[in-house]
Amino acid sequence: WMYPFERFMKVLKGYVRNRFHPEGCIAKSYLGEESVEFCSEFLQQCSSVGVPKGHSKVSGPLSGAKLKSIDEEVRDQAHLHVLFNNAEVDPYR
Numbered sequence: 001w002m003y004p005f006e007r008f009m010k011v012l013k014g015y016v017r018n019r020f021h022p023e024g025c026i027a028k029s030y031l032g033e034e035s036v037e038f039c040s041e042f043l044q045q046c047s048s049v050g051v052p053k054g055h056s057k058v059s060g061p062l063s064g065a066k067l068k069s070i071d072e073e074v075r076d077q078a079h080l081h082v083l084f085n086n087a088e089v090d091p092y093r
Helices: 004-016 020-043 072-084 086-091
Strands: none
Touching: none
């Protein structure tokens, strides 16, 4: 059997990612969770704009997209192309 505050302390302890600054981790995670809860409750009260109410497709691709697999060499070339054309990587060259 557990007291309610013990159960809540377990939840707060689960928020800790950096053991050297647990207060910041707990505050950041708690704020994030409360923000998401508030937004989800707020959005339930709003009506959607531009989306018909009868169409509630939850899963599946958004378009007629098809998967294409490539070999590792082509993937590595594409990865290097992105890295070499990214301004954030320039200081590390």
